[in-house]
Amino acid sequence: MRFRHRAAAGFATLLLPFAGLVGLASPAEAATSATATFAKTQDWGTGFEGKWTVKNTGDTTLSSWTVEWDYPSGTSVTSAWDADVTSSGTHWTAKNKSWNGTLAPGASVSFGFNGSGTGSPSNCKLNGGSCDGGTTNPSDSAPSAPGTPTASSITDTSVKLSWSAATDDKGVKNYDVLRNGTKVATVTTTSYTDTGLTAGTSYSYTVQARDTADQTGPVSGAVSVTTTGGGTDPGTGGDKVKLGYFTEWGVYGRNYHVKNLVTSGSASKITHINYAFGNVKDGKCVVDDTYAAYDKAYTADQSVSGVADTWDQPLRGNFNQLRELKAKYPNIKVLYSFGGWTYSGGFAQAAANPAAFAASCKSVIEDPRWADVFDGIDIDWEYPNACGLTCDTSGAAAFKNLMAALRSEFGSDYLVTAAITADASSGGKIDAADYGGASAYVNWYNVMTYDYFGAWDKTGPTAPHSPLTSYSGIPKAGFNSADAIAKLKAKGVASSKLLLGIGFYGRGWTGVTQAAPGGTATGPATGTYEAGIEDYKVLKTSCPATGTVGGTAYAYCGSNWWSYDTPATIGTKMTWAKNQGLGGAFFWEFSGDSSNGELVSAINSGLS
Template sequence: MRARRSGTLLAALAAAVLAAPLAAAPSTAAAEEADASDLTVTYVESARWNTGYTGEITVHNASDTPVSDWTVEFALPDGSRIHELWNASLAGTAEGYTITPPRWGATVPADGEYSFGFNGLHADGGTDPVGCLVNGSPCSGGEGPSHDSYSVAYFTQWGPRERDYHVRDLVDSGSAEKLTHVQYAFGNVSAEGECVMTDEEGQGDALADYGHPVPADQSVDGVADDPSQPLRGNFNQILELKEQYPELAVSISLGGWEWSRHFSDAALTAESREKLVSSCIDLYLRGDLPELNGAGGEGAAAGVFDGIDLDWEWPGSDGNPHNVVRPEDKENFTALVQEFRDQMDELGAEDDRHYELTAFLPAGGWRLDAGFELDELMPNFDFVTVQGYDYHGTWESVTNHQSNLVTDARDPEPVISAELIHQAYIDRGVDPAKLVLGIPFYGQGWTGVEPGPDGDGLFQPATGPAQGTHGTGTEDWKVLRGLTDEGYELYRNDEAGTAWLYDGRTLWTYDDETAVAQKTDWAQAQGMGGVMIWSIDGDDAEGSLMAAIDAALAD
């Protein structure tokens, strides 16, 4: 179901390694044997001194078939190289090593492993293998999920700085291998009607995007950004992530709640639409970044993004109070989407690849009717993500579910649910396979809540929003999960796929592992294309919510 990407830096590296004069490609028999197995590779730097170090590489075989003919290929960071290796055969240079079994043979047993070691030289930098392949596949097992559904996560620009959640955490938590798509939030549209990247407060954070040098301990490949390199920050980390997971597609998401104010102006005329789309393609798909503290330049971010995600909240209806809203937004959004599709296809013809176009669409039939001509829009989208959260929240004075699948029989105003929203799209002719259900990795909370007749605090008046770590009214799941140890009781409505915590005064409605699995199962039962997460930084260090979703998608 997901689009396959064309060549990546990893593929280019692999080609370079295989072209090395001494490189030995695996035989056909070996490739067949490896395909029947599940080989991965791990690396540990076991010692370091002055300019030298010792490394150990382990080949893991998770299958029930022994593998006797294996090949590990990788490069090393600048300044590092191998000068002595034991229990394996070595060919190539630091730009492209190929390691094969020793001449006496080394079978990796079924459900077992084989290790070999080496001594090398370093230049006070990283030593982790770069672009590692085992029998032609990523050493991390990074071929993506085993299912063919969409699993989409939003990664926030501010996550590393404000939430201590870095691109590397996608790997360390195990979430990267469970995702088909990452949507990077957000890109801004300027008052001049162009995609813009700036460090002006409230308008952008280009430093976080590509100007900030990421240190080694936060870097995907374990190597610190060089302060002089043209691409740093989150964008460079995304490139490194895609080297490890070449099937992962990454899109830039434009707009969001704060940055939708100028969409209506930018979509107003044919000329303004052409101007906006051209600027977005140049900035994000061609990668022509403005220069910032020595970073950026023409093509600096080429290869970072595989598509564009439109998050205009909302054409034809109110969103953030600062937004411009026009009655003709509905028709203009259709024309804008067509302009994106046309220009992206033109670029794709040049590059011999497909660039994905997606959108975040609202909950509620009335918003659909006000701003979206779905019959004309949907053919131009690869898929759309549908709001599956914020059905209720602390802008209301009565507690309620924020992400219920069906209406609760106890709800005094049962007007919204994923089921009703899904049906609104189906009634308007949308193929459910193109719909991806949004799931929150955070909760909504109220305080001053009396128990009510059922003693659980639900559907009861509140005096105000509860205090969260980063503000009032919301809290990440990774924090909420620990509240049962602090006097909160957990309640559920399994039919609605909801959970909430209540301690006699404060109530949090949220999704835990059970609830996200229930939602995923429900989405699959409706024939939907998969699920989306807002946002991945709400998960814990082990990626527990993402693992629950992945397991449900694989069933």
């Protein structure tokens, strides 16, 4: 989500500089009573995700482990988690972290990494000895991926899963069934009934085969299952979510207040508001601008209720205005959003202790002064295990762990949501974190399907910042809404948990000589608050749309080229969202709309 300043929606996958990592100690004494097996869990052509699993097969505790292997020239590790990995030429060494080196008899531990190239590991050693049945034996390949499971006999508490068999040169021994990325069963057949589930809850299932040498192959595709019962929540089969972000700082230069939601007519056409942004400091949720949040006094004509604030009333500011709005429109739910582009650097420390972070967030939201205002929490981490304003190295599982802790702390009575990347490029930001696994803990994701292109690329090429679909000449593959939604579905996120993002603003260049997309430029066009960006309410008259591309609008006026959504293109996007079975739509942010709320109206009518 944009916060005062904004750069690109997301580009390169995080690469860890292995040359700068601390060197490893010498391999420990050979331990032939342990195995190390390799599996390629994802493959996107030019790169892949790999996983090593170390298992103690002996009867004494293993105090540490070091795995070594060789890659052919052109194949390398680019980032890793849950192990310290270094290289010497084509020889790679991985040593346990301080917290996962001890393995009791029968226990196992895995570490993963992203790699480039197409080669396979060879000459595997574990603690200086043989890896004992690892994939280094060319005569014993790992099994193939099973077929994507199909779900049947779904009840409030159970689901039956079936899948087509995997293949292996020496034979498949059994299958691991994974629910939300965690193994829940090992079976010898190609079906399994999972029980003890929660009614009205979404789960993601995959399957992984094991051969007779206990090697695991790649995981299958994911199937998303929602159990029956449990009532109907917005975004999971009931009314479509129509959510807008209200910015805390908008009450200053933008002079946009909660009452504007009433006067514009928007309040009667939305279901949810995300209040942005709370800060993340020292691993905890905190209120950012306390004056705007709960101290600023409103006169009678400025307030939603028409009653002036007094000097001694317990709560003023935006929080009190939201309270008054909810009294007037009881259907509206309000979530407190933490993070954003500027404040996401604090999530790394939060991810180190998710339970403490979740507890701090709940204490903010349940502060007695405004405990009735907020109905949930929204997390806007830009971006887990990838780069935004700063680069995060918390690991692929950090986001899932954070969302699990929030759901555990807040329970089922609160909404728990997250704004997430829409970078669907191969090996991009969607691939950097476990959004599929984390989806089990959220009510929905706000997929930020905007800011794909903009004048941070000063010379262009000109391109729409929020394309619905790809088009001939698009500057980067995977940078469009349809690809992002498809990729998230493929990772096991239910359609009903995905909201399509709409920007109530345009991005533009100047020095452009052609009207069609793909032109060159000399820099960002002038904007009211920031170069290269302007509100819809300004652009609709200053530079009216002259064409459409990829399901969104663009405008060429003078030497300026802008892209933005109009009521017509929003209508197209809402039809698409309904056809995809999405949970609804959200937008950034209210103050960019016209005074009569025409973009909110387009979302409302398009989803109705």
